[in-house]
Amino acid sequence: MEKLNALKGFKDLLPGESEKWEWVASAVRKTFHAFGFSPIRTPILERTRLFTRSIGETTDIVEKEMYTFEDWDGKPVTLRPEGTASVVRAFLEHRHQILALPAKFYYQGPMFRHERPQAGRLRQFHQVGAEIIGEIDPEQDVELLSLLSYFFQRIGISDLTLEINSLGCTVCRPPYRAALQGYFGAQLDTLCEDCNRRFHQNPLRILDCKKESCKAITTDAPASANHLCQECDAHFKAVQEGLSSLKLPFVISKHLVRGLDYYTKTAFEMTTQNLGAQNAVAAGGRYDGLVEALGGASTPAIGFAMGMERLMQLLPESDIRYSALQLFIVPLGEAAHQHVFPVLYDLRRKNIRSEIGKSGAALKKQMKQADRLNAAFVLIVGEQEMEMGKAVLRNMKTKEQVEIELFNLLEGVIAQISP
Numbered sequence: 234m235e236k237l238n239a240l241k242g243f244k245d246l247l248p249g250e251s252e253k254w255e256w257v258a259s260a261v262r263k264t265f266h267a268f269g270f271s272p273i274r275t276p277i278l279e280r281t282r283l284f285t286r287s288i289g290e291t292t293d294i295v296e297k298e299m300y301t302f303e304d305w306d307g308k309p310v311t312l313r314p315e316g317t318a319s320v321v322r323a324f325l326e327h328r329h330q331i332l333a334l335p336a337k338f339y340y341q342g343p344m345f346r347h348e349r350p351q352a353g354r355l356r357q358f359h360q361v362g363a364e365i366i367g368e369i370d371p372e373q374d375v376e377l378l379s380l381l382s383y384f385f386q387r388i389g390i391s392d393l394t395l396e397i398n399s400l401g402c403t404v405c406r407p408p409y410r411a412a413l414q415g416y417f418g419a420q421l422d423t424l425c426e427d428c429n430r431r432f433h434q435n436p437l438r439i440l441d442c443k444k445e446s447c448k449a450i451t452t453d454a455p456a457s458a459n460h461l462c463q464e465c466d467a468h469f470k471a472v473q474e475g476l477s478s479l480k481l482p483f484v485i486s487k488h489l490v491r492g493l494d495y496y497t498k499t500a501f502e503m504t505t506q507n508l509g510a511q512n513a514v515a516a517g518g519r520y521d522g523l524v525e526a527l528g529g530a531s532t533p534a535i536g537f538a539m540g541m542e543r544l545m546q547l548l549p550e551s552d553i554r555y556s557a558l559q560l561f562i563v564p565l566g567e568a569a570h571q572h573v574f575p576v577l578y579d580l581r582r583k584n585i586r587s588e589i590g591k592s593g594a595a596l597k598k599q600m601k602q603a604d605r606l607n608a609a610f611v612l613i614v615g616e617q618e619m620e621m622g623k624a625v626l627r628n629m630k631t632k633e634q635v636e637i638e639l640f641n642l643l644e645g646v647i648a649q650i651s652p
């Protein structure tokens with residue numbers, strides 16, 4: 234029979250790894266909360282049109298990566314490939330409930346893209362993202378970038394570079410596009426097939442091509458920052474000054490573009506040297522045109538998304554100790570078992586992760602089980618201990634043992650094992 238394994242590019246998340254994810258998710262909640270963001274959850278399935286319209290017909294995602302199929306009624310639907318389009322859709326759909334602008338949302342969840350699976354590239358992957366909708370002030374860009382920088386610092390990931398650029402706006406983008414076409418026009422023979430197509434449709438995307446031959450040509454291409462209108466130029470400078478005022482390091486990456494069409498002005502990536510070819514851990518930018526493109530009033534916005542899988546690869550191992558068992562109870566004999574079984578329930582209700590051995594098993598066997606579960610403490614209750622009215626609590630690390638009165642077992646144990 235054919236094995237019923239998970240699909241290619243789809244991954245199970247098992248204990249050992251899944252606790253790390255929970256730990257990061259909880260750091261996300263605390264940090265994003267402090268920066269004034271509220272959680273939002275949008276559906277995983279949306280109308281296909283939402284993504285084609287917002288992400289853009291000529292992007293990799295829409296051209297070849299979407300999980301699109303017909304719903305039972307024949308309507309085209311798509312598993313979301315990214316989060317921003319859905320957040321903006323929800324913002325517009327519930328606009329009347331949102332009293333204060335800017336609205337600040339964050340999300341965590343799965344995204345789906347039919348890419349070639351490889352290291353750091355899955356078909357179902359997970360993103361954490363944040364969006365600020367309704368404010369043009371460059372200070373918002375700085376706030377968002379300060380959140381991104383601080384978050385990585387908080388979870389212990391260093392060695393990241395914040396790369397920023399400005400992509401201009403509807404005023405200065407067309408002349409920049411023309412400048413790019415002027416530059417690449419002389420090199421069409423050397424550019425790849427995809428880039429030849431991009432040349433006509435969306436020449437900015439040539440700058441994002443991953444092929445070495447195209448990258449080489451790109452080196453001397455015109456930079457968008459040199460083609461900015463006065464407003465975009467002032468905005469870009471204000472962002473840089475704001476970052477400096479918070480002492481946040483950054484570099485200007487003159488050919489940084491985003492794959493998605495709706496970006497304007499500030500674009501950025503958090504990159505690392507430690508992940509090989511897939512070097513972006515987080516990416517984002519301003520998308521002042523998107524809300525209007527989706528049918529709302531003209532509303533500026535900015536956001537980012539970070540890839541959980543890539544972030545996980547960078548997370549230092551040493552900080553993660555939360556899956557260990559706090560207490561393993563070793564009852565020896567039925568009487569001991571009856572006495573401590575209710576205590577197990579009490580301990581768990583006090584948030585102490587605990588397990589109990591099989592009372593029929595020998596001490597040695599139960600201790601082995603405690604070791605396997607990586608228990609920090611073991612509570613031994615044998616026949617002798619029952620007679621003396623005392624149990625023995627052993628610190629598995631220091632090997633120190635203390636006696637605890639049976640009549641006050643719960644409090645006695647908690648007093649010893651709570652840090």
Ligand code: ATP
Binds near residue numbers: 353355358511
């Ligand atoms: P790339 O240039 O690496 O394809 P992208 O421009 O498609 O990136 P975004 O759409 O900006 O990426 O997504 C933001 C982040 O989500 C990326 O920086 C990365 O960490 C993560 N990400 C994107 N696609 C995948 C994937 N297929 N598998 C795992 N993580 C991904």
Ligand code: MG
Binds near residue numbers: 293492
């Ligand atoms: Mg991609």
